[in-house]
Amino acid sequence: MATSGTDAYTGQDGLPPLVRRALAAARAHGFPHSCRPEQGRLLHALAGGARGRIGETGTGLGVGLAWLLSGAAPGVRLYGVERDADRARAAREVFAGRDEVTVLTGDWRRIEEYGPFDLLVLDGGGQGKAPGDRPADVERLLAPGGTVVVDDFTPVAGWPPVHDGRVDRARLHWLEHPALRATELRLAPDLSTVVGTRLLV
Numbered sequence: 001m002a003t004s005g006t007d008a009y010t011g012q013d014g015l016p017p018l019v020r021r022a023l024a025a026a027r028a029h030g031f032p033h034s035c036r037p038e039q040g041r042l043l044h045a046l047a048g049g050a051r052g053r054i055g056e057t058g059t060g061l062g063v064g065l066a067w068l069l070s071g072a073a074p075g076v077r078l079y080g081v082e083r084d085a086d087r088a089r090a091a092r093e094v095f096a097g098r099d100e101v102t103v104l105t106g107d108w109r110r111i112e113e114y115g116p117f118d119l120l121v122l123d124g125g126g127q128g129k130a131p132g133d134r135p136a137d138v139e140r141l142l143a144p145g146g147t148v149v150v151d152d153f154t155p156v157a158g159w160p161p162v163h164d165g166r167v168d169r170a171r172l173h174w175l176e177h178p179a180l181r182a183t184e185l186r187l188a189p190d191l192s193t194v195v196g197t198r199l200l201v
């Protein structure tokens, strides 16, 4: 998890208005874990290719969802889920009046009712990083040709990826998933993200 994603926007110009609004909510709630600007810009770019639905687990105060909405074409529907009820309520306020956005309160699995997605961002639940966190089933949740994004890895050199002295099984799950073509993108010297496209057949 990015420890200071919210602070990383300090002094940044040219942010989409909705991202600024979500950042204001994150600051007002003392929430430091918003996605970093590098990640947000990646989400913004990928959202432009979605036709139908975009999903995000772990919406926080809505910064990533705001990047997604700012990049998406008109008519695309967006679904976020956040288990912390106060954060979910505040995120809904960020998107007040934007009927194409639904922020659910609860465990990330609630989003399963709204798939399949053209773009699915796993930022809180469904990443398979934490003990007991089952990785999201992309064969069910992604439309063919759809994209999954798994945020917040520490860049590593070499193979297999090692994190904290052990083979990073969570990262390998995504990079070697038989239904995906996936790669790790280094967004900053200390931040990488795995992006995978679901095979058409």
Ligand SMILES: C[S@@+](CC[C@H](N)C(=O)[O-])C[C@H]1O[C@@H](n2cnc3c(N)ncnc32)[C@H](O)[C@@H]1O
Residues within 6 Å of the ligand: 001, 002, 033, 034, 035, 057, 058, 059, 060, 061, 062, 063, 064, 065, 081, 082, 083, 084, 087, 106, 107, 108, 109, 123, 124, 125, 126
């Ligand atoms: C890294 S922060 C989210 C940042 C946010 N996506 C953004 O772009 O600003 C992770 C969030 O995931 C939420 N979370 C963690 N586990 C979850 C789960 N199992 N289901 C739903 N939300 C979860 C946490 O409460 C936290 O708000």
